Amino acid sequence: MKITIIAGARPNFMKIGPIIHAVQKAKNEGKSIGYRLVHTGQHYDKKMSGDFFDQLEIPAPDTNLESGGGTQAEQTAKIMIAFEKELLDNPTDLVLVVGDVTSTMACAITAQKMQVKVAHVEAGIRSGDWSMPEEINRLITDAITNYFFTTSELANENLRKSGVKDNQIFFVGNTMIDTLLKQRPNFIKPPVWDELNLKEKEYIVMTLHRPANVDESSKLKELMQEIIDHSNEIPLVFPVHPRTAKILEGLGISHPRLHMIEPLSYLEFNYLVERAKAVVTDSGGITEEASIMNVPCMTLRDNTERPETMDLGTNELLGTDPKAIQPAMEKLFSGEWKKAKEIPMWDGKCAERIIETLLKLES
CATH class of the missing domain: 3.40.50.2000 (Glycogen Phosphorylase B;)
Known part of the structure; x- marks a missing residue:
C-alpha cells in the first residue's frame, strides 16, 4: 500500500510527523506499506529549516510543489495543477490530508477527480463560522473523503449528521498530541x-x-x-x-x-x-x-x-x-481556573491507530 501524505503549512508537519513514524514502524514489522511526503509549499516559513525537521524528527519532503503566494483562489489553483502532475508522475493508492488548510481541500479535490481515495485526519471538526476559510476547507474536504479519522465523539456526530456512514468514521485521537507528548521531554x-x-x-x-x-x-x-x-x-x-x-x-x-x-x-x-x-x-x-x-x-x-x-x-x-x-x-x-481532565484517545497513540486502520481497510 502506497500513501501520499500532504502537508502545506507548519502545523501540518506536527500532525503528519507521527503518521510517518507509524508508517515506518509498520514497514519495519514487515507490513506492505510505504509513503511519499508532498509539501505543497502553501506557506513558506523561515523556521521550517533543517532544524525544524531535525527537532521533530520529520523526514524532508520528497517534493515541494512551491505553490505559495497569491490569493486563496490562485493558491488553490496552483496546488491543484501541481498536485495533478505529481499524482500522474507518482501514482498512489491513497492520498492522506490533515487539518483544514487550503492544501487539504485542494489535494482532496484533485485526488478524487483522479479516482484516488482520500483519508482526512482531523475530520468532522466544525466551528459553524463560514467567515473562516478553514471552515469552508473542512466542509469541502469532508464532502469528498472516503475515510474519516476523528479527534472526538462530537466530530463523529457532525459527520453522521452530514450523511457519512459509521463504517467510514474512525475515532482515533489527535496526532498533534502524539507530537506534543513525544517532544515534551x-x-x-x-x-x-x-x-x-x-x-x-x-x-x-x-x-x-x-x-x-x-x-x-x-x-x-x-x-x-x-x-x-x-x-x-x-x-x-x-x-x-x-x-x-x-x-x-x-x-x-x-x-x-x-x-x-x-x-x-x-x-x-x-x-x-x-x-x-x-x-x-x-x-x-x-x-x-x-x-x-x-x-x-x-x-x-x-x-x-x-x-x-x-x-x-x-x-x-x-x-x-x-x-x-x-x-x-x-x-x-484568584486561583479559580478549571483544571484539565483526561481527553479520550489523546494519549500519543493516534497515528498508530490510523495506520493499523488503513492497513485493514486496504488489505
Whole structure:
C-alpha cells in the first residue's frame, strides 16, 4: 500500500510527523506499506529549516510543489495543477490530508477527480463560522473523503449528521498530541527566558493573528490595553507574527511588561507555554496543547472547532469583546481556573491507530 501524505503549512508537519513514524514502524514489522511526503509549499516559513525537521524528527519532503503566494483562489489553483502532475508522475493508492488548510481541500479535490481515495485526519471538526476559510476547507474536504479519522465523539456526530456512514468514521485521537507528548521531554529553553528573568507560573504567553482581532486597529488597541491593565503586573510574552507586529507598531502599543519577540520554534514555544501562568490566544492548536499541559487558556474568539478543550481541557472562549478580559483575569489570579481532565484517545497513540486502520481497510 502506497500513501501520499500532504502537508502545506507548519502545523501540518506536527500532525503528519507521527503518521510517518507509524508508517515506518509498520514497514519495519514487515507490513506492505510505504509513503511519499508532498509539501505543497502553501506557506513558506523561515523556521521550517533543517532544524525544524531535525527537532521533530520529520523526514524532508520528497517534493515541494512551491505553490505559495497569491490569493486563496490562485493558491488553490496552483496546488491543484501541481498536485495533478505529481499524482500522474507518482501514482498512489491513497492520498492522506490533515487539518483544514487550503492544501487539504485542494489535494482532496484533485485526488478524487483522479479516482484516488482520500483519508482526512482531523475530520468532522466544525466551528459553524463560514467567515473562516478553514471552515469552508473542512466542509469541502469532508464532502469528498472516503475515510474519516476523528479527534472526538462530537466530530463523529457532525459527520453522521452530514450523511457519512459509521463504517467510514474512525475515532482515533489527535496526532498533534502524539507530537506534543513525544517532544515534551525535549522542549528547549528559549533565550528570552533568561533575558527577561522569567519564573515559572509568573508570566503570560500571548499569540494573536486572526483578522477579527488584529485588523481593526481600535479594537486591537483596546484588547491589548485590557490585557496589560488586568494581568497583575506580571510579564506578557508575545511572539509576534511579522504582520501583527507591523500593525502594533503603527498603533504605538508598548509597555514595560509587554515583550514582543520574534516567533519561536515549536520546542521553544511549548517550553514557555508549559511553564506559563496562562495563555491568551486566538489559535485552535494552542488550546489543545495548553489543555494537555494543564495550562489555563483564554481564547479570544466567538467560536471554536475544538469544544473538547473547553469541556475537558483548560480552555475558555472569551469572545472578541475586550471587556471580557478583566473577569477572566480575575478568575485566573484568584486561583479559580478549571483544571484539565483526561481527553479520550489523546494519549500519543493516534497515528498508530490510523495506520493499523488503513492497513485493514486496504488489505
